[in-house]
Amino acid sequence: MDILRTENMTKSFGGVVANNNLSIGIPEGKITALIGPNGSGKTTFINVVTGVHPITSGKVYFKDRDISGLDVNVISRMGIARTFQKIRLFENLSVIENVLVARKPFYKSGPISVVLNTPKFKREERDNREKALELLKLVGLEDKAYDSPTGMAYGLRRCLEIARALALEPQLLFLDEPAAGMTRDEFKVIMDLIIILKERGITTLLVEHTMDFIKAVADWVYVLNFGQVIAQGKFEEIERDPLVLKAYLGEE
Amino acid sequence: MKLNKVLVLAIVLLLGVAALGATIKIALVAPFTGLGSILGDYIKMGAQLALEEINAAGGINGNMLEMLVYDDAANPSTAANVVRRALFQDNVVAVFGPNMSSAVIGVHPLAQQAKIPMLVGATSPSFRYTKIPNDFLFRLRADDEVKVVQLVKYAVEVLGIKKPGVIYGSTDYCLAALEVAKAEFPKYGVEIVAMEQIKEGDKDATGQLLKLKNAGFDGLIGLTHESEAAVTVNQLRQLQIDVPIIGFSAWGVPAFTDLAPEAAIGVYSVQGFNPVDPDPAVVAFVEAYKARWDGKEPSDPAQAYYDGMYLLAEAIKNVGTDGTKIAQYLATKANIFGVQGELKCDEHHNFTNVCLISQFDGKDWRIINKMF
Amino acid sequence: MFLLETRDLSVSYNEVPALRKVSIKAAKGEVISVLGPNGAGKTTLLKSISGLVPSEPGSKVFLNGEEIQNLAPHKITRLGVIHVPEGRQVFAELTVQENLEVAATRIGLAKARPNIERVYELFSELKPRKGQMAGTLSGGEQQMLAIGRAIVSEPLIMMIDEPSMGLAPVIVKRIFETLKKFVKDAGLTMLIVEQNAKLSLPMSDRVYIVSQGQIKLEGSVEEVKSDERIREMYFGGK
Amino acid sequence: MKKLLFIAGAILAIILFPILNKNMYHLYLMNRALIHAILATGLVFLTGFAGQISLGQAGFYAIGAYSSAYFTVKLGMPIPVGIIIGIAISVLAGFLLSIPSFKLKAFFLSLVTIAFGQIVWMLVINLTPITGGPYGFFGIPFYSLGNKMLSFGQVFWIFGALLVLCVYIMFRIKHSHFGRAMLAMNDDDVATESCGISTKRLKIAAFGFAAGLAGLAGALYAHLAGFLSPEPFTFFESSNFVAMAVVGGLRHMSGGVVGGIGLTLLPEFLRFGGWENYYLMVTSLIVIVIIIFMPMGLGPILENLFRKTFRLKRSNTKTL
Amino acid sequence: MMLQDILQNIVSGASIGATYGLVGLGVVFLWLTISRINFANISSAMLGAYLFYTFYTMVKLGFFLSFVLSVGVIALYGLGLRIFIYEPIRKRGGGRLEFVVATLMLCTFWLNLIIVTYGALPKPFPPVFGGSKDFITIGSIRIPTLYLNIYLVIAALMVLIYFILNKTLIGKSFRAAAQNREAAALMGIDVKVTTSLSFVMATCVVGIAGILLAPIYFVSLELGGGSIGVKGFASAVLGGLTNPYGTILGGISLGLLENFSTLYISSTYRDIISFSVLVAVLILKPSGIFNWKGKKI
Numbered sequence A: 001m002d003i004l005r006t007e008n009m010t011k012s013f014g015g016v017v018a019n020n021n022l023s024i025g026i027p028e029g030k031i032t033a034l035i036g037p038n039g040s041g042k043t044t045f046i047n048v049v050t051g052v053h054p055i056t057s058g059k060v061y062f063k064d065r066d067i068s069g070l071d072v073n074v075i076s077r078m079g080i081a082r083t084f085q086k087i088r089l090f091e092n093l094s095v096i097e098n099v100l101v102a103r104k105p106f107y108k109s110g111p112i113s114v115v116l117n118t119p120k121f122k123r124e125e126r127d128n129r130e131k132a133l134e135l136l137k138l139v140g141l142e143d144k145a146y147d148s149p150t151g152m153a154y155g156l157r158r159c160l161e162i163a164r165a166l167a168l169e170p171q172l173l174f175l176d177e178p179a180a181g182m183t184r185d186e187f188k189v190i191m192d193l194i195i196i197l198k199e200r201g202i203t204t205l206l207v208e209h210t211m212d213f214i215k216a217v218a219d220w221v222y223v224l225n226f227g228q229v230i231a232q233g234k235f236e237e238i239e240r241d242p243l244v245l246k247a248y249l250g251e252e
Numbered sequence B: 001m002k003l004n005k006v007l008v009l010a011i012v013l014l015l016g017v018a019a020l021g022a023t024i025k026i027a028l029v030a031p032f033t034g035l036g037s038i039l040g041d042y043i044k045m046g047a048q049l050a051l052e053e054i055n056a057a058g059g060i061n062g063n064m065l066e067m068l069v070y071d072d073a074a075n076p077s078t079a080a081n082v083v084r085r086a087l088f089q090d091n092v093v094a095v096f097g098p099n100m101s102s103a104v105i106g107v108h109p110l111a112q113q114a115k116i117p118m119l120v121g122a123t124s125p126s127f128r129y130t131k132i133p134n135d136f137l138f139r140l141r142a143d144d145e146v147k148v149v150q151l152v153k154y155a156v157e158v159l160g161i162k163k164p165g166v167i168y169g170s171t172d173y174c175l176a177a178l179e180v181a182k183a184e185f186p187k188y189g190v191e192i193v194a195m196e197q198i199k200e201g202d203k204d205a206t207g208q209l210l211k212l213k214n215a216g217f218d219g220l221i222g223l224t225h226e227s228e229a230a231v232t233v234n235q236l237r238q239l240q241i242d243v244p245i246i247g248f249s250a251w252g253v254p255a256f257t258d259l260a261p262e263a264a265i266g267v268y269s270v271q272g273f274n275p276v277d278p279d280p281a282v283v284a285f286v287e288a289y290k291a292r293w294d295g296k297e298p299s300d301p302a303q304a305y306y307d308g309m310y311l312l313a314e315a316i317k318n319v320g321t322d323g324t325k326i327a328q329y330l331a332t333k334a335n336i337f338g339v340q341g342e343l344k345c346d347e348h349h350n351f352t353n354v355c356l357i358s359q360f361d362g363k364d365w366r367i368i369n370k371m372f
Numbered sequence C: 001m002f003l004l005e006t007r008d009l010s011v012s013y014n015e016v017p018a019l020r021k022v023s024i025k026a027a028k029g030e031v032i033s034v035l036g037p038n039g040a041g042k043t044t045l046l047k048s049i050s051g052l053v054p055s056e057p058g059s060k061v062f063l064n065g066e067e068i069q070n071l072a073p074h075k076i077t078r079l080g081v082i083h084v085p086e087g088r089q090v091f092a093e094l095t096v097q098e099n100l101e102v103a104a105t106r107i108g109l110a111k112a113r114p115n116i117e118r119v120y121e122l123f124s125e126l127k128p129r130k131g132q133m134a135g136t137l138s139g140g141e142q143q144m145l146a147i148g149r150a151i152v153s154e155p156l157i158m159m160i161d162e163p164s165m166g167l168a169p170v171i172v173k174r175i176f177e178t179l180k181k182f183v184k185d186a187g188l189t190m191l192i193v194e195q196n197a198k199l200s201l202p203m204s205d206r207v208y209i210v211s212q213g214q215i216k217l218e219g220s221v222e223e224v225k226s227d228e229r230i231r232e233m234y235f236g237g238k
Numbered sequence D: 001m002k003k004l005l006f007i008a009g010a011i012l013a014i015i016l017f018p019i020l021n022k023n024m025y026h027l028y029l030m031n032r033a034l035i036h037a038i039l040a041t042g043l044v045f046l047t048g049f050a051g052q053i054s055l056g057q058a059g060f061y062a063i064g065a066y067s068s069a070y071f072t073v074k075l076g077m078p079i080p081v082g083i084i085i086g087i088a089i090s091v092l093a094g095f096l097l098s099i100p101s102f103k104l105k106a107f108f109l110s111l112v113t114i115a116f117g118q119i120v121w122m123l124v125i126n127l128t129p130i131t132g133g134p135y136g137f138f139g140i141p142f143y144s145l146g147n148k149m150l151s152f153g154q155v156f157w158i159f160g161a162l163l164v165l166c167v168y169i170m171f172r173i174k175h176s177h178f179g180r181a182m183l184a185m186n187d188d189d190v191a192t193e194s195c196g197i198s199t200k201r202l203k204i205a206a207f208g209f210a211a212g213l214a215g216l217a218g219a220l221y222a223h224l225a226g227f228l229s230p231e232p233f234t235f236f237e238s239s240n241f242v243a244m245a246v247v248g249g250l251r252h253m254s255g256g257v258v259g260g261i262g263l264t265l266l267p268e269f270l271r272f273g274g275w276e277n278y279y280l281m282v283t284s285l286i287v288i289v290i291i292i293f294m295p296m297g298l299g300p301i302l303e304n305l306f307r308k309t310f311r312l313k314r315s316n317t318k319t320l
Numbered sequence E: 001m002m003l004q005d006i007l008q009n010i011v012s013g014a015s016i017g018a019t020y021g022l023v024g025l026g027v028v029f030l031w032l033t034i035s036r037i038n039f040a041n042i043s044s045a046m047l048g049a050y051l052f053y054t055f056y057t058m059v060k061l062g063f064f065l066s067f068v069l070s071v072g073v074i075a076l077y078g079l080g081l082r083i084f085i086y087e088p089i090r091k092r093g094g095g096r097l098e099f100v101v102a103t104l105m106l107c108t109f110w111l112n113l114i115i116v117t118y119g120a121l122p123k124p125f126p127p128v129f130g131g132s133k134d135f136i137t138i139g140s141i142r143i144p145t146l147y148l149n150i151y152l153v154i155a156a157l158m159v160l161i162y163f164i165l166n167k168t169l170i171g172k173s174f175r176a177a178a179q180n181r182e183a184a185a186l187m188g189i190d191v192k193v194t195t196s197l198s199f200v201m202a203t204c205v206v207g208i209a210g211i212l213l214a215p216i217y218f219v220s221l222e223l224g225g226g227s228i229g230v231k232g233f234a235s236a237v238l239g240g241l242t243n244p245y246g247t248i249l250g251g252i253s254l255g256l257l258e259n260f261s262t263l264y265i266s267s268t269y270r271d272i273i274s275f276s277v278l279v280a281v282l283i284l285k286p287s288g289i290f291n292w293k294g295k296k297i
């Protein structure tokens, strides 16, 4: 079963066609990788599916529901979370608050209970803080919970972004180059994390240029070039595909 | 030279104060900041000139006058602050100003509450005593109804305007005049053919003038402030529209003619004051004013507040510094001759109804007619 | 004499030390790799050399034997120390072409024209995007542009922070080959911060391992490779 | 505990002021200062927290003032009803003004808010039958209980209570999921949306809240002054309101209060005694100097001073 | 209505609109070069006009010398803006809004400084660009010579600014420094020099505008506090804040809109109409209608 499916999805920016008639399925509960040369449309794919860029034509189905054209926040609340290729944190909030922002959809208290500071709201706040701390622990940031994310090392910022995405309790998680700029040691943490998530039933779509990473975790790989799928399959098959070798891996 | 004068004056003042002890505190509320500050200096200089003259002549029964100056920024809301300060903190004997009609209507109840007379140069007919019976509120110059009545009369009877077109601004000064004009013209069986607004600060009146032209106007009635008057006449000349022009009091001042020295030639205006008026009182005032203020020429509000200071001094001399008594005296007994001629409180609580019709000859405003 | 040398270079952010008395040397034509875990201070090292962050009193940076630690960043750049910063830092609202032209400030536009053409040859992906706003480029395209800008300005020393980040393997190979060629042909001196040691070590002459703001290990590539922990960390125990 | 102390201190100050000072002018001025504090507090919320610029706040101030005046004078409603209607209409206008903010950023938005302020101001001037136009709107009833007029001191208590209430509401909202979401939106729209948060709704709410406070301020002013004219509702006033928020401290609870009161009193101290020509220059220079040397505003500095004198520690739930 | 009248209205509307655009050029320039809006932009116009008036009418230095001196003083003022306002705020972590408020206050400061030094009365401007009686007649339409001179200067400034910003290396480094100071420094750009130059050039453009517009607006406070400031800003926004040609076009259309709503709808509601149209246009095309490159901020 595919949790997300695109049908003839096209996205163009003026003359540039970044995604060209893509029909892709992301199998539920699996880790799918999306790779391809720079500028092949991977990030654009994520942006279109999550509603950040309006779709030019075609359809996107999430659990068989048409989600093309919906607002970003609506799509996120349906259970699709993401990280950004260029990390986007809330620099004026502390680490834990960054995570708590993504817990907002789970709060039931309205402005009135907030202003009256009702016990119900207090309980809710406490519960969500606990939940946020739990997530920070998962990514190894619990001791930095009350620090500012500004100036934090790149890898930690990346982990925080993932924790924030997980706070949405997503069913589908998009990770845009989570291992970029990390040593093997460091991206192992993220690798392990993705596998834990898989065990918990979260589907992941992974965009990466680190082949070791893909090799270790991906169940299925799509290769894009010029906005189109040029190959798909298990990593071992892809690795040997001449088209991929030439366009992406750069080996003869 | 100038410094000397000031020094001597200061010493005289100080000696006076030291010798006689008590001073009589008077408030002056006027605009000194922002775009509306054109009038503030005139008002202050007029009032201060009178005050210095009075003090130099020994004060009032030996007591010196002291003037506290407050800025109302031409904003009634600020005026409400500063008038309160004058009345309830600085405990003045009388308040001059505010000079803006809407501010006066807003704050005059405070004068009543504090029982302190308020003498204003604001000119809107909307606060005549008959409409707002405040025993403590007085006006120091002819109100605009008086002036517009004369303007309309002259436009119809002398200039022979049959189809007047009006251009007016958006302040209460302009709108109040417009109301009077709308009521006055029909009395002569003349209908205004078109009325167009030009906003304060606008620098193009082509659209408005074209509309007037298309309505077939045969005379322009200008009810705007000075800058817009200049814009209007300049563009009339550009559009080659040749009609008689008669403007309201803001059209009869150098602030207008300086800006449009050529285009303004031939324009008529109804004035409250004309510095070339041969009336000896006016001549004396203009000379004294120029001598005191580095050759600057006085204007309508300057003479009004100058007169006002003498009126007040007269009242205090006769009844002392009690506000209620001063107000009563001003309303019933006060009667002096000032720059504007005889000053005497009428049923509107206006001290004078003097106004002039003049025409600009390229240099001065030539007086055609002076009405009392 | 060394072309570039730091002596006791220390940097703090809000009184928290990020670099402590770091001394490194680079001779002309040498390629130096700087390795280290996240937050070790590698980026800070490059930034303090290029003058973007002030170093603490007592720190010294020599270029050709002259002290440059107190110069403003643009002056250091004009001396030929070119820093390709972490996170690309392209001018988002200039076009690709304009980004490259601005990089010509050091040597003048006329002299830089052929270099710009070379960049387009090297990164053919950028050529059709000449007129596109750099902010709308894909991540990898921005990285190419950032490196391209450095090439345009004809560096004496190139300090490059994680060049492979976000680039497809095919491009990474191309870049490293090019850099090698520059070193060989033009005698370029390089300081590479790169997490992917597999890529940077083969072309390096010497290596510094930084951790917690200090130099932990220094030596030739072979020496470093033989260190057990390093192999574990960067080569997956291979 | 510490918070309680602070609040108790504030309340005590409000209660004591009119008892200790009976000068009509001082009380009137402080009442106006409180009104400005309420308005500036709304701006702190809108700009400092939610990140939306408004240079047209005088528009809402006018809407609140004229609505309440109209409904009490022309339709004979009691003052509280008039004030509530004034707030309601302002809030609606605030909702309306939030629409451009969905698409427009920073300075494009600031132009729209300037235009909004200008439009309201020109409507005030031109809708003479409703507003009195440039002549002004007179005879607005003063606060009273039964048929007994309240004193300025009692009005001061009411205004003070309202201000405390407004700040308290803002405090609670800031320290809730709503406040966090707004601060997040201030940092990064897209990332906030990706957290499942509708930034449109947040913007509507923020504009509505700030407009509501401005409307409240306007209505309170109308009944305090007893008359209205177009002058206090110009762009100049809008920019003064923003200055209050910035001088007080955009990102601080106390910003609106400190800035609102400070910038109301400052020119009043300088307006007299030969200064009448110069005080505006001096005031604007003082504001510039404050911004240059303390761009974070006076609020945080006063808060620190307060903390030091009372030896309070920073609360440990850190909000950056 | 006669065709001739309509043409005349077009000419007048476009002329007054062009003056808005001219002032807007200063806004665009500073926005492109330091990403800030100077709300005291228009004060430079007032200062320019009063300076020229002082040198020409009061000190009687002759046109050329007066002009050069005025622009020189304005240039110094621009430098001062950077050194005493912009840099300190930026260094201490103040953002755009702090700069906005500081410049708004600066506007008040200059206005009142002029009031205390020159008085509040508007002063006539010497007819150096053409007297009030000099017209060019085309068919039955009359255009004051003054405006023709202004058109020329506007066209020149517009092209010059476009050229500097888009065609010269220095212009590109201005823009680069505005977008990313650190990266600009790493390109060898002296950011201090570029920001200084930006401020100097932006204030000079508006200062020159002030001298040019003084015959129309008079040597008056309106040049430093009236609606022309807002309308200049509006023109710049219509041009997307980035496009000098778009800004002039934006100003001209604003002027036309005003004059035609006067002619066909109502002079009373003119400004309400034009501001409403402005808002509507911005909502429909957030990056400015006269910004064909479609750049976003």
Ligand SMILES: Nc1ncnc2c1ncn2[C@@H]1O[C@H](COP(=O)(O)OP(=O)(O)OP(=O)(O)O)[C@@H](O)[C@H]1O
Residues within 6 Å of the ligand: A013, A014, A016, A017, A018, A036, A037, A038, A039, A040, A041, A042, A043, A044, A045, A085, C129, C132, C136, C137, C138, C139, C140, C141, C166
């Ligand atoms: N707003 C835009 N205008 C024009 N072209 C754009 C725009 N946004 C993206 N593009 C182009 O679309 C193409 C796809 O970009 P995308 O970011 O999806 O690539 P990617 O596969 O994620 O690459 P990378 O691996 O480098 O991150 C790129 O060539 C980019 O230049």
Ligand SMILES: Nc1ncnc2c1ncn2[C@@H]1O[C@H](COP(=O)(O)OP(=O)(O)OP(=O)(O)O)[C@@H](O)[C@H]1O
Residues within 6 Å of the ligand: A150, A151, A152, A153, A154, A155, A181, C013, C014, C017, C018, C036, C037, C038, C039, C040, C041, C042, C043, C044, C045, C086
């Ligand atoms: N602007 C800043 N403010 C405060 N602390 C900072 C800042 N920049 C860096 N730091 C701190 O300085 C230390 C060194 O950071 P640096 O960025 O130099 O590490 P790095 O080795 O480049 O790491 P990475 O591999 O993640 O890029 C880190 O602990 C980081 O948290």
Ligand SMILES: CC(C)C[C@H](N)C(=O)O
Residues within 6 Å of the ligand: B099, B100, B101, B102, B121, B122, B123, B124, B172, B173, B250
């Ligand atoms: C002369 C005017 C500008 C002021 C006028 N006297 C008024 O009542 O408002």
Ligand SMILES: [Mg+2]
Residues within 6 Å of the ligand: A042, A043, A044, A085, A176, C138, C139, C140
């Ligand atoms: Mg990408």
Ligand SMILES: [Mg+2]
Residues within 6 Å of the ligand: A154, C042, C043, C044, C086, C161
């Ligand atoms: Mg780094």
